[in-house]
Amino acid sequence: MALFKSGNPALNEKTFTKSFSYTDAEAMTVKGTLNKFGILFLMTMATAGLAWKMVYSGVDVTTYMWVSVFGALGIAVIMVFKMEWASFLAPIYALIKGFAVGAISAFYNFAFEKIAPNIITQAVALTFGVVIAMFLLYKFNIIRATQTFKKIVITATLGIAVFYLISIGLHFANIDIPFLHEGSTFGIIFSLVVVGLAAMNLILDFDMIENGAKAGAPKYMEWYGGFALLVTIIWLYLEILRLLAKLASRK
Template structure:
């Protein structure tokens, strides 16, 4: 069963296999030293598929050693260009909607209402077996409206914080991409377990803090202000960077093993979620630092 949280419900975050990859295919034989690799069962690496040369299912090089050259692309298979173009469309809608919300000075109530709609649309996409482009694009619009209102509110508190958060998000994206491509970051079973476990704990703490704030007033347990706020802001940014690494692994596996072209929409959705997460955490962190 897939997770109800859009952060954990991307391809690979299911209870079927528990790890980052493309589903739960049969594992390789016990004699194969790569049999425990979560990517060994890719459904796209099947006999007759030109992408069937899965290095993990055949005792190939491990994550630190790089990958064999991908075969020539065939029609209907996901490519890097597909992911880039669809991510550009999705993020472009987020940016346009955020700019419109800022320029029109939408009321805070409408902005947070748009945020709730975006969350619902994200959850619906999370439960669907296949990506729905219209649903993902609608999510991007409503998420953008929410971010526009949120950014304007933070800008009133800490002048220039939204632009600083945009620059910081871009820097985190570039840094994680370079670290992933140079194999400084290795997305394996242990890495995935750590990210999922840490993220669940982080989200639960934030939910508890919100409940205390709602019923007790103020900032609840203080996880969003002062020294604790700075600490949890840094942790949130680091978790967002880890999400990006998982997204990059998903994309690389999809291209290598011939994922259907429609999976590029899910990759764009995942990247958008990660970047929005990083931006909002940086926005809070910068606001706290500017007001200390």
């Protein structure tokens, strides 16, 4: 679910390396970024709830879901090159991506409601648990975003991104890669690795947002940073959900 240089579509090594000259009122802050993230998160939840309701009302949202997935990807790519548009595009991304997340969640919940009735609740709880844990590890310098750390995480994330794109293309050709969806031992190990990788990307996000605030980046970068964090958290949630589904299928 991630297709970008730092593990998500928004942040990369050069995002905050520029020098800026803005007043305090015009500059990016960590608090402002978190506020923007909160707004984007609520927007995501709103359309996710809509998609969930549609699925359980008997509406076939498969086409809408795929349109949302690729539409959100397209908007994310545009923002990589037009960061100054983030204040307009980030909310659109959140609304579109939220619908896809809601539809995917509803499909999983419906498929596993008999053998794992709390799978969505568990995935949400684990996601926020991981986010909090990674923030504390970053805050207390237990895990540092060194250059070596960044290169390893970025390279691994790009590899997963390419692999996922290939798997999506094969899916439309009616060819599925078994360990992506099945609860085999290798499949579970693969999911654990990807969950860990998504978690490591949070360290990069925290580090770059903090560096952006220190560098006095322009105010619109708060939207960009909030969007970046949202991307990683959504990716983490979907990977945890996939892992829980594989574990449930082994029962």
